[in-house]
Amino acid sequence: KRIEVACDPLVATLKKLGPVELRQVRRSAEESLVNSLIAQHHYLGYVQPVGEHLKYLVMAQGRPLGCFFWSSAPRHLGPRDRYIGWSPTTRKQNIRFVACQSRFLILPWVRVPHLASHLLGRMSRQLSFDWQRVYAHPLYFTETFVDPTRFAGTCYRAANWVYLGLTTGRGKDDQTKKPNRSLKRVYGYALVKDFRQRLQDAA
Numbered sequence: 388k389r390i391e392v393a394c395d396p397l398v399a400t401l402k403k404l405g406p407v408e409l410r411q412v413r414r415s416a417e418e419s420l421v422n423s424l425i426a427q428h429h430y431l432g433y434v435q436p437v438g439e440h441l442k443y444l445v446m447a448q449g450r451p452l453g454c455f456f457w458s459s460a461p462r463h464l465g466p467r468d469r470y471i472g473w474s475p476t477t478r479k480q481n482i483r484f485v486a487c488q489s490r491f492l493i494l495p496w497v498r499v500p501h502l503a504s505h506l507l508g509r510m511s512r513q514l515s516f517d518w519q520r521v522y523a524h525p526l527y528f529t530e531t532f533v534d535p536t537r538f539a540g541t542c543y544r545a546a547n548w549v550y551l552g553l554t555t556g557r558g559k560d561d562q563t564k565k566p567n568r569s570l571k572r573v574y575g576y577a578l579v580k581d582f583r584q585r586l587q588d589a590a
Contacts, residue, residue: 390423392451398498408446409509411517417444421454429492439522452497456490466552466573467530471586481586488531503542515578527582532571548574
């Protein structure tokens, strides 16, 4: 369902923007608004997340600024698995403690310098708490993919995300062992200091 919102330009500094609210909207009346904004304005469009997932609406001055989707992490991701130091057994056991940021949108008429990195920092402090509340377990690490043909990843670096490496370009269900899509940069962010110890724990 397409939902229209005011699209007159919003130009401000982060300080003058005023309070910014991050609302977790999954299973709420605002979930359809987030879905519509992603469908209309994100270059990848809307795809319903599978598995565990949360959706966020970013609000300020009484109007939407953007959205996030976070979902279950892919089972196999070489750069991440090597960075964590996972064995196949512990990865299978602990993958639930990692979430993937599958969509991040700031609406095209919003012009607020440093807003993206500010929101990433806010999410890093809120995400595990919200996940625990909905799914009864925390998160220790999060990741995302950046298409280098479209984006430089500047906001992730500014928010202290770590570049982990490139994807293979084969996708999660590949059977051919040959690239079939563009390579993506993988960025990761630890939500707790001892993330490796927790994620390698085979208890």
